[in-house]
Amino acid sequence: MKHRVALVATAAAVLVIAGGTAAVSTASAAATGCSATYTVVSQWQGGFQGGVSFTNLGDPLTSWKLEFDFPGATQQVSQGWNATWTQSGAHVTATSLGWNGAVPTGGTVSSLGFTGSWSGSNPPPTSFSINGRACNGSPSTPPTTPPTTPPSTPPPGGAAPALHVSGNKLVTAAGKTYRLLGVNRSSGEFACVQGKGMWDGSPTGQAGIDAMKAWNIHAVRIPLNEDCWLGLSGSPSGAAYQSEVKAYADALAANGITPIIDLHWTHGQYTGNISACADVNATCQKPMPTMQYTPQFWTGVATMFKGNNAVVFDLFNEPYPDASNNWSDMTAAWKCLRDGGTCTGITYEVAGMQDLLDAVRATGATNVVMTAGLTWTNDLSQWLAYKPADRTGNLMASWHTYNFNACVTAACWDSQIGAVAAQVPVQAGEIGQDTCAHDYIDKVMAWADANGVGYTAWTWNPWGCTGGNVLIDDFNGTPTKTYGEGFKAHLLTVNP
Template identity: 55%
Template sequence: MRSPTPRTAAVAALTGALCLAGSLVTAGDALGTPAAHAAVGCQVDYSTNDWGTGFTAAITITNRGSAMDGWTLTYSYAGNQRLTNGWNGRWSQSGSTITVVNENWNGSLATGAEVNVGAQFTYSGANAAPAGFAVNGTACDGDEPTDPPTTPPPGGTAPELKVSGNTLVDADGDAVRLRGVNRSGGEFACVQGNGIWDGPMDAASVAAIRSWNANAVRVPLNSDCWLGLDNVEPAYRGTAYQNAVKDYVALLEENGITPILELHWSHGLWTGHDSHCETADAECLKPMPDAEYAPEFWRQMADAFKNDTAVVFDLFNEPYPNNLEVMDYDRSWQCWRDGGPACTGLTYEAAGMQDLLDAVRGTGAANVVMVGGNSYSNDLSRWLAMKPSDPTGNLAASWHSYNFNYCSDASCWDEQIAPVAAQVPLVAGEFGEDTCSHGYVDTLMAWLDAHGASYLGWTWNTWDCAAGPSLISSYDGTPTPYGAGLRDHLLSAP
């Protein structure tokens, strides 16, 4: 779908603190401190990924008292740590004191609920653990939690995956079908200067996804942000972006959810037919991945996750060389696979699917790799004949299906898609409909179930349905009428 324009480092410090007291905070603070809270009971857990001159701080606030309708966290550093950027809250620093105020979408915490926030800092010298944690003005230092530990998240660890024939299987050889959602945001927020994600990516939001009986989440990403190119604001690129992706992958896996990492927006200037933006920067969907940056993106991504085969890679969102009116149909499939000179008429050098797969396998990564077809990944008619060569055999076909695509009925599915599903694992990496209803997806899911395929609905974001298929109206998992179709189907699945 064309998105809207809208743990490798060691843990350096870990502390848990509990506060149980009453607190009333008056309104009117410049940072929007909430008013009239009930009795506060909180646990704060803090950890870092430290690389010597800077670090990413990960903080979990757990509500151990009455329900909160807003929160403000404060704490202090003893050294020269300086805040550079933060997410999932409004971060600020005054001297050594850090303040984090809830966003409008994560201020309500029921008893036992938690919220994850994070930030990036620079420093020199020692990086001692901070102190003075307080929530809504009440100190949380000193005492160990008196409540029992929280129950482990449902689902357990995500399975290691590989391909066996036309099926995905786990380490025991048992068949696995991936059925879940897309979580858009990582492809556009960073390059638009609006953060790294769109909405919460914390434990509560993942639990809401899991409550639909989803076992997979596809995460669209941006090559400029991952690689740290200069067109992206420093706070949202390079190490900060990479750590945010790694943290979210870990959170999904802890909940038994398979992460699917996908290159959605990439580099390359195309202003011809069916252009989506007039810049070479990764600010929109491009017809093909670029040779300049996309292979390096996949080399780095694969190197980061090559020891974790629970992670699946999706090479490129929606190639569409057949739609450019500069090459014939045969040539468009050659362009799709081989890139470079095969992409006649394209105004930047493209990387083909073989180039990207070679970049992944060159690191030694044996992770399952999904490869989308032509014409916005809706056309798989020549996928089997033109598929890239994979020495590991861990290759799956990615297909996108919407009610407004040309291949949108059972006769086309039987003719074009079923032969692919008979030979390799088929994953409908995106599907949906633009009516905010679920008649089309109900029919499609039944067909995919009959062919043993996997599928992921677009998208777990709270956009109005008028802006595109949106599964939810709230990050607590409240479905739109369209999303209700996927939710009910997943909940009824074995």
């Protein structure tokens, strides 16, 4: 938590309003003030884009909180960027992020923007404050007498919270509802088997994590490879691979970001219906995991993270045993998903979600576990009827949604996903669209926010957005246009 800077109380606001712009002088830290400008960038019937900037005229700031009230009862911030935006009634708050909290004397914070809605009229705000103090338009000097009460210190912590399931909510140890909002961090699934080195040669240190924090990312899903973890093929593999995974997960958790360990690619030859890969090695997405190796994988992962309930387990990325039997028997497909064994169209012995959950719980681990539906995790229609039994109760449903899937409308989400979310927590482990726009994920996130569903977008990798689903241009966190920009802007408006 950022240190709260003490301010000097000030008097009335000094405003200069011309057209859609209100220039305001606001109070600052310790000794002086600041100036701020509010602008209506563009306006249309029922909507508008606003912007605020301010210049620090006093002592350096280490963090800031900008506040104002809309004059009209119908004016509402929809989403914003470059700050954490919240609104209660007419009162709007924009709080600094990790990367723009420090403002030197004479420094300017610009491009604090948002989109909003209105009806009737859209007048500009008439007063602003910084860190809780109203503006007076002129520098002020704090009293020289020491305060009788010592300044408060920031509370300890900052690590990702331990989580458990309570009813249909994911909650912290204190019972606070918590959603997993963030991104996927691809590359662990192909690291050793494609000869690209660990994490595809990309950084996993503090700078990379800080770039995620600047987006308000609170969860990172980490796809892994069964062969790499178990040392069956490639390099790095075995202990070296496991060590890298643990180090990255621990670093994320220490920075307040929930790691979601996802088993993405598994062993087992599959040559059936809709087969994209016949390789027996873990070089692609198979329809189901194998009893030969996958329970062993989860025993190892659960043993490593047992006792650290800030880490969440996602048992298997995208099952499709319904496709392997050509959708001829959906009941059999759901039974295959849960119970494994011999499944139509799959030649190896299948490990069901119950087998994998049992392997996790046999270690004593009580971590929250995500388990998927059918059709590459897009179909949760029978999830409640075929969910595995979990003696700890820490089970949640995994859902994936892209614009090219079958269930892509709010009506479908209400009937399928909403029915599950009414009984257990639901996590959209992957959201995305095969364009570089963000219109589809905007609809997904709006629905998820309204229904208490978490989401992690695909993917935090600088692979270029020509094919869609790529959030960043570089590991400094520069968002892609417009997919990354849209996701970042929305993420900055919501709390976990």
